[in-house]
Amino acid sequence: MTQTADGRIVVDQLTKWFGGKVLAVDRLSFTVEPGSVTGFLGPNGAGKTTTLRMVLGLVHPTAGNATIGGLPYRQLRNPTRVVGAALESSSFHPARTARNHLRILCIVDGLPLQRADEVLDLVGLHEAARRKVRTFSMGMRQRLGLAAALLGDPHVLVLDEPANGLDPDGIRWLRGLLRHLAGQGRTVLVSSHQLNEVQEIADRVVILNRGQLVRAGSIAELTAGTDSVLVRSPNLDGLHQALTGQPITVEPVAPDALRIRGLTTDQVGHLAFTAGVELHELSGQRFDLEDLFFALTQGEQPAPGQPPAQVQAGQR
């Protein structure tokens, strides 16, 4: 039981070369805490799935290691009672029924067979229990994968793109379920290439690009200090003068427009009015995580340690 008491996932300097040529994951380190939902974000091909497969002992790291509750996955006793994982949505035999798929897992774990029906109810597949997986939609396969992950009532959940193929109702349901599970003190690590899928439920995010850690932290930390004010004026020189001496950063975004950080729209409007500078636009720009994610994972890889405000170049 000692191993289940602490469901912390620790990834330490994890590195994976495929065939000595492709560097899929590069010295990646992060920690996933119990009692929270952690979003594992990155564009397709960033190395998310490879990382999760290394955490689960399916892929051997070239260097570094990953532990769950202090132990590598392959050293866990009864691992599926400790960690529930749902990876790609296709790991089912097409000619086997959903119920039989889960019953086989029950037998290996020594669980009563009715546990299969319980988790099918939980994920809303009760009606489809006796249907062959061949007939399942993508969303139903996702639910079945989730059912399998929940079978052993694990303390840690590792889910790879669980929202893929779910309809909007399904995504809402998934969010509720994950929040509920984290609320029970479980560790939930959920990967996605679409930020909006996890933005509302993730307490923390780990952002990965090209195998490297881009940023890790709470959503509040990542977006702090990134609100800005967009001003358009035919008299930018006058505006610059009016802003002189203010503790701000100014960034030109167009021949007639500036992005200002460090002041509110009220303050900028007041300064312009006082200096008699004509304004054609004055708008507050809330910088949401989506912009950050986009900025962090597109184009040039930002150097580690740069503050987010400078990383995002203002493109929308």
Next chain:
Amino acid sequence: MTRLIRAEFVKLRTTQVWFWLLLGAVAVSALLIVAQIAPSDGVRNASDVPDMFTSSSTAYVVVFVLGVLGVTTEFRYQTITPTVLQTPSRWAIVTAKMITYGIVGAIYAVVAIAVQIVIAVPWLSSKNVTVDFGNDHVRHAIIGVFAVVALFGIVGLGVGALLRNQIVAVVVGILFLLLLEHLLLLIPGVRHAWPYMPGAASSAIMYTSGDKSPVDDVHLLSTWAGLVVLVLWAFVPAIVGAAFSMNRDIT
């Protein structure tokens, strides 16, 4: 381990492959016995009976394929991921599968032999040939067939664990058993290795009378030596597979 073996049986039972392959084994055994009794130069006296029954060993091809599928289907449909997540020890997985497919092979063997007995005994008695199950040669042939067919379930499993890829394992395995093994006899330097091939070792296990080698200067092993060789064919690929191939990255 009991749970793992139970789970393997349920895996097999909950898809339809076992049924079609069993049907195949029954059909092959029935056809071969008919082909031996029906022609005018077919089985005519009691001394032909032991060799007649060895034809049911042809079910070994079917059982081999079943064993191959026992591992490679998991890779094909990626059910290997949940399997390995539940049981990280590749040794435990392969051992459970070896036991399961050994037992399944034995069941197929019994069915194949039973089909031949059911057809042959009444038919031959109408031709005034008595099948004497107390006869040592008849017993030897039947027990030999049983051992060979059951072991081929494990041979197939080992080849599957070694190669992982379903089509490659099935094609390479069948080509080897039905063709390449016999071609060995045509190659001067290595033809003396032929008795150690799985098919030749099987013949050594089953046949009691005469030299069944198709050539004069290369001879089959003794029954027991053949059994040892076939057991090695069953276990070595499985062990190598568990130690290496099964341990490779599962992506």
